[in-house]
Amino acid sequence: MSNEVIASLKNHRSIRSFEKKIIEKEILDEILEAGVRAANGGNLQGYSLVVVDDLEKLEELGIYNTPLVIIALADAYRTKKWFATFGEDKTPVNTTHGFFINNWDALICLHNIQIAAESLGLGTYYNGDVTSKDLRKIINNPVYTFPSGMLCLGYPKNEGRLSDRLPLEAVVHYNSYKIPTEEEIREWYGEKENLFQTRNSKERLDELKDRGISNIAQAYSKNKFKKDEIDILSKGIKRNLKESGYDI
Numbered sequence: 001m002s003n004e005v006i007a008s009l010k011n012h013r014s015i016r017s018f019e020k021k022i023i024e025k026e027i028l029d030e031i032l033e034a035g036v037r038a039a040n041g042g043n044l045q046g047y048s049l050v051v052v053d054d055l056e057k058l059e060e061l062g063i064y065n066t067p068l069v070i071i072a073l074a075d076a077y078r079t080k081k082w083f084a085t086f087g088e089d090k091t092p093v094n095t096t097h098g099f100f101i102n103n104w105d106a107l108i109c110l111h112n113i114q115i116a117a118e119s120l121g122l123g124t125y126y127n128g129d130v131t132s133k134d135l136r137k138i139i140n141n142p143v144y145t146f147p148s149g150m151l152c153l154g155y156p157k158n159e160g161r162l163s164d165r166l167p168l169e170a171v172v173h174y175n176s177y178k179i180p181t182e183e184e185i186r187e188w189y190g191e192k193e194n195l196f197q198t199r200n201s202k203e204r205l206d207e208l209k210d211r212g213i214s215n216i217a218q219a220y221s222k223n224k225f226k227k228d229e230i231d232i233l234s235k236g237i238k239r240n241l242k243e244s245g246y247d248i
Contacts, residue, residue, distance in 0.1 A: 008119050013162055015123025018154030023068055027120055034116035038109040046102030047109055048075040050139045060138045063127070067154040071130060072110040074102035076246065077144035094144050099246040106148035114151055123156030132236025143245040164191050192216050
């Protein structure tokens with residue numbers, strides 16, 4: 001059982017190489033309209049979307065060779081100002097609860113945009129570093145806002161590679177969490193390991209072994225979880241949370 005929507009979702013690929021072609025305003029407006037139709041808490045749409053296509057700003061964001069990005073902000077500022085405009089200036093919207101609802105709303109909206117963009121032939125990828133970036137000098141976002149996510153998009157140069165995924169039994173639990181055995185872990189991650197061993201040349205594998213990397217788990221651990229780099233990103237996130245004005 002399938003349809004065009006399910007087929008598109010199952011065919012998702014992250015695209016990081018784009019044509020030097022501007023996304024037409026009609027296309028952009030259409031995917032933004034699709035985005036704001038996403039489910040959200042209390043129908044308050046506790047988010048804002050900042051579309052960035054200025055080359056200088058894109059470079060400040062560390063984005064190159066991508067024509068456009070959309071930053072989704074968890075936004076209590078607009079809601080707070082709305083309440084204040086109508087005499088409810090003491091309404092507690094910048095709470096811990098409010099932050100998580102707004103952050104959730106922002107990401108759901110952004111994902112709607114991604115799905116809509118891909119359905120119209122655009123390529124996309126998410127940039128997770130935005131949560132740690134100091135954006136205020138770049139996009140002028142006010143207090144009570146926090147960068148939840150950033151979607152990069154454009155017309156793809158190629159179709160990209162379909163990434164492997166863990167089997168359903170590895171990520172889906174029914175009624176309660178099932179603690180996996182070591183044997184199950186080895187089985188579930190077997191495809192990733194096989195791809196790691198077959199996609200790298202013998203010379204590359206030998207080079208990695210000299211660095212203490214003989215399997216994909218070690219490759220992820222040593223390359224994606226470097227403590228000094230993680231610490232920098234974590235400090236940026238903590239700074240943004242503190243400066244956001246949310247009570248967390």
